[in-house]
Amino acid sequence: MKVTRLCLWLHALSITGVLVGAFDPITTTVFVGVGATLGRFIYSKFQESCNAKWIFFNTTGLEEDLNRNVFGQHIASRIILKAVSGFMNNPNPKKPLVLSLHGWTGTGKNLISQLIAENIYKEGMGSNFVHVFTSTLHFPHPSQYLTYKSQLQQWIKGNVTNCEQSMFIFDEMDKMHPGLIDSIKPFLDYYDKVDGVSYRKAIFIFLSNAGGDGIAQRALEFWKEGRNREEIELKDLETHLALSVFNNNQSGFYRTSLIDKNLVDFFVPFLPLEYRHVVQCAMAEMRERQLATNKDVADKVAKELVYFPKSERVFSVKGCKTISSKLDYYT
Template sequence: MLRGPRRPLWLCLCLCLLLLLLLPGAPGHRGDAGPRNKKAGSGRPWPAFQGLQERLRAAGALSRRYWALFSCRVWPENCEEDEEALAGTLGLKSDLSVRLHGQHLAGELILRTVRGYLELPRPDKALVLSFHGWSGTGKNFVARMLAENLYRDGLRSDCVKVFIATFHFPHPKFVDLYKERLTGQIRETQERCRQTLFIFDEAEKLHPELLEALRPHLGRQAPENYKAQSLRTIFLFLSNLGSNIINEEVLNLLKAGWLREEITLEHLEPRLQAQIVESTDSAFGHSCLVKENLIDFFVPFLPLEYRHVRLCARDAFLSQELLYTEEALDEIAKMMVYVPKEEQLFSSQGCKSISQRINYFLP
């Protein structure tokens, strides 16, 4: 686990004071999760405080994270190195619950598997997760969250490598060169870092030989061979493969009267895996990753609804420290195209391009 420089004591104390503001019964504490869907001006006498609760909640998670790191450094005799590594999951938990919208299933599964993996004293296998869903539903967003919470420099860390299939491996005729470079980068990163993260975007477009080249790094390692590897390695594969099946299943469940939050992995995983294996448009489902069960979990990202798009718009305003109105959030959400044609339920772009759309509402 890569971490930043030591935090001064005054900073830790200030962060802990912020945490106190979040405790039930503290002055100004509220139990709701943010702005509700109502007209501007209703229940909002001070627009300057829009999003304050969300910011305090995120600050509280950071304060807990920094306190864990601070205590490990001040009282090292009471803190194991693995405990310091797990401190990063506190910020991850907050990010998944506060910043990720409409993905209760993916958020819970990712947090549980990553935390469980980091708790292993010496894992003999990399953690391999495959994210599936429509564009704009949060796959890249979550990958970035993992990098930001597990590494001081996030995606810029020397221990994090991101590969985009169509950018890094565009020409099939050079696949032998790509294989050599890819395996070399993985090996060098694992030798340099105690914990590594490898992200493969557009995974469904990876050449079959590249997928095969990953096999030695994903399977279980014999003790004598694993000594040379990094202690922990996480592989993330991001793909649109199987998104139509996910959307179809979610739509059927909602029509049948299920609440979105009641949808479980068991509802989606069987058909998702079957669709991935049966796909003729990609080699991913026919690769050793799937056939040899090297992927620990196929993580479905659900299609986003109107209410989730509004929350994404709100977050875009807050990230730029801009005021917003409920009418502005509605207008931005209405700009998106919703499908199917009859139900108009799911945003066809998810939350993609939301940050650009708020420019239309700036003075």
């Protein structure tokens, strides 16, 4: 608001001749030069730019956010912290960072994407350099498949040209037309430049429910064996996850060259959430709203959710997705 008022004031004075009429030609030239410099200063100070003032990685912040806000995801949290930290601290990466997050709805995929953005970009998800594509919104018509491919390439090329440290989040990959994502394969590869543009400092994150059932089944096996879920390791899930997604003809990753050419750096599994994790989500939501945390209320919210398998009620079918609306009813 202050910047807008200053600009309007300067503009009004110049129109009425107060600025120009008050000085001789030499002084006027100097003043105009000073005004232009001031304008550039104001613009650079308040307008988001692709530089270290607006884009800087906070390793400690990401680690703290993951510990404080993400529950039941020891594998995902560890991979994300190491992968993002390693990439952001590398001044000369060989390719863009490509992460594919998989799991049931409400397990934290969108949340972790948000936390990554918040610890890289000063404006977080509101940054002009963070771009979110939702399959059902941006690519809804299979008949427009070829048009979407061309548009997607142009969108990404234009944004990376504008800022090489851009982030692209593709939500609902399981609903994307198979083959569409292959259009951006050259941007994710080990090329120095593609048509004069370097994509090596960009980040691509894919979110999908595909593979979630297999992840849940593996977690259930550990539970039935009486083993701690924290014993589950990436090696127990990653290979099977990549293959199941690659062979799923209902997924945007079906037979994709991104997987075939090993361009996805990490397939990140998100485990289904147990009752205790749902309670933690409810407590975290209370803190976010600056409400007094109430364990009894959190328990009531958690008990209302649907669990799988029905007899044992081990995993929340929708994770923590409906916690916010459920909490409205009890607070």
